[in-house]
Amino acid sequence: MVRRKETLSILLFAILALLGSTSLAAYQQRFDFPNVGPYxxxxxxxxxxxxxxxxxxxxxxxxxxxxxxxxxxxxxxxxxxxxxxxxxxxxxxxxxxxxxxxxxxxxxxxxxxxxxxxxxxxxxxxxxxxxxxxxxxxxxxxxxxxxxxxxxxxxxxxxxxxxxxxxxxxxxxxxxxxxxxxxxxxxxxxxxxxxxxxxxxxxxxxxxxxxxxxxxxxxxxxxxxxxxxxxxxxxxxxxxxxxxxxxxxxxxxxxxxxxxxxxxRKELLSQLMSAMVKSSRTPDGKLVLKNYGPVDLDGLVEGSSPEKRFDLKPYSEVVIDVAQGNISIRWLNVWCGLNDNLTMTY
Missing domain, CATH: 3.20.20.140 (Metal-dependent hydrolases)
Structure with a gap:
């Protein structure tokens, strides 16, 4: 009986340790970027x-x-x-x-x-x-x-x-x-x-x-x-x-x-954003943007009324209800000039 209790205690400790390490890994910060072309x-x-x-x-x-x-x-x-x-x-x-x-x-x-x-x-x-x-x-x-x-x-x-x-x-x-x-x-x-x-x-x-x-x-x-x-x-x-x-x-x-x-520079930022943010459409036509990098991105759908502004968190995705066809997104925290944000089409 004593041996059985000891075995159960060891198993419980192992399970808790495994859960703890899994939880720690889940909260470890990521820093990686996708490759940009050959770079x-x-x-x-x-x-x-x-x-x-x-x-x-x-x-x-x-x-x-x-x-x-x-x-x-x-x-x-x-x-x-x-x-x-x-x-x-x-x-x-x-x-x-x-x-x-x-x-x-x-x-x-x-x-x-x-x-x-x-x-x-x-x-x-x-x-x-x-x-x-x-x-x-x-x-x-x-x-x-x-x-x-x-x-x-x-x-x-x-x-x-x-x-x-x-x-x-x-x-x-x-x-x-x-x-x-x-x-x-x-x-x-x-x-x-x-x-x-x-x-x-x-x-x-x-x-x-x-x-x-x-x-x-x-x-x-x-x-x-x-x-x-x-x-x-x-x-x-x-x-x-x-x-x-x-x-x-x-x-x-x-x-x-x-x-x-x-x-x-605009060219390099465009290449970075092209590698970091990928787009797709849901079956009902909504725009999906997925962020493969560690930068928290602040986006605005150009020409939207009312204004559609969104936060694309690192390594996450957002779903935006927009019209079919090409959509221009102005990235409000990506700057290629003192008064110029980078705009990308998806």
Missing amino acids: LVLRCDFHMHTVNSDGRLTTRDRVEESKELGYDAIAITDHGTTRAYRVAKYIGDQLGLIVIRGHETGIKGGEHYVVLGVDSSYVPIDSHRWARKKGEETIFYQDAMTDVAKHGGLIIWAHPHTGLNECTIWGTQQGIVVGVELKNDVVGEGWNTEKSHGTNWYPKAFEWAMEYNWAVLACTDAHSKRKDNPAVTLVFATERTDKAVLEAIRNRRTVAWFDGMLWG
């Missing part, structure tokens, strides 16, 4: 700090946190040092996370730049003290940028609070400065951000990105633990490698995802 859509953050500069997290903690938040690729960009890279790369390899060598630097009293993809022989010089003019006591910015390029790297203009001037323009003309942050989580309402589209960010940077053909990025600039739903740069890469990620940035295959919005 993998990778979630990335290219601006963050550790205790190796002014951050509060160790390298291990930062890498593990990045994995938990669903990032596919990161760069630890401590001020003036790439010291964290070797440990970060080792841990990242174990977790299946791409780690890119980088650091943060910039012009003395001015612009901040994120350096990405330099080789192991690169040594940062005069961090945040690059000189605007030749002959000053610190390295001339043109020489510093050229050194980044010589070592295989590229530059992203971080939280562009200073306005556009000759340093960034020169770097762009040389093909070294290739991207700009539209959103930086850490600066909040400061650092000359503007309140627009319901949040604080750099809307002018989006216009500059279109004018100067820069990649658009959204980064956390995390010093302590990152907030829920942090900024993400979506990178459209040919494979899951650091080289493929850097190639995608250089070729401007990026979308900035922050505060519930997607920002990017």
Whole structure:
């Protein structure tokens, strides 16, 4: 009798454990996107700090946190040092996370730049003290940028609070400065951000990105633990490698995802939405839209009266009672211009 009770207890414990694990799995957050043509859509953050500069997290903690938040690729960009890279790369390899060598630097009293993809022989010089003019006591910015390029790297203009001037323009003309942050989580309402589209960010940077053909990025600039739903740069890469990620940035295959919005070039956003949202019809003719991605989408049926607005949750579907034939949907949180939402036909 005792043995029977013990057996029943073990069985009950096993059942409860199974139910618990099933419940946990059901509530685990998904982050995956469908492929877009030949490209993998990778979630990335290219601006963050550790205790190796002014951050509060160790390298291990930062890498593990990045994995938990669903990032596919990161760069630890401590001020003036790439010291964290070797440990970060080792841990990242174990977790299946791409780690890119980088650091943060910039012009003395001015612009901040994120350096990405330099080789192991690169040594940062005069961090945040690059000189605007030749002959000053610190390295001339043109020489510093050229050194980044010589070592295989590229530059992203971080939280562009200073306005556009000759340093960034020169770097762009040389093909070294290739991207700009539209959103930086850490600066909040400061650092000359503007309140627009319901949040604080750099809307002018989006216009500059279109004018100067820069990649658009959204980064956390995390010093302590990152907030829920942090900024993400979506990178459209040919494979899951650091080289493929850097190639995608250089070729401007990026979308900035922050505060519930997607920002990017119309062509790339159209390709992303075509892969992420699929349509069909019910037997009685209603439109079914299914979301295969992690973005919560805010849609509006164009020309509908009364207005038909709907919320298409991640990995879910909606059924909309509309007329037969092609239907245009304006995605209210997908932006290809400061005043232009992406419109798709289904």
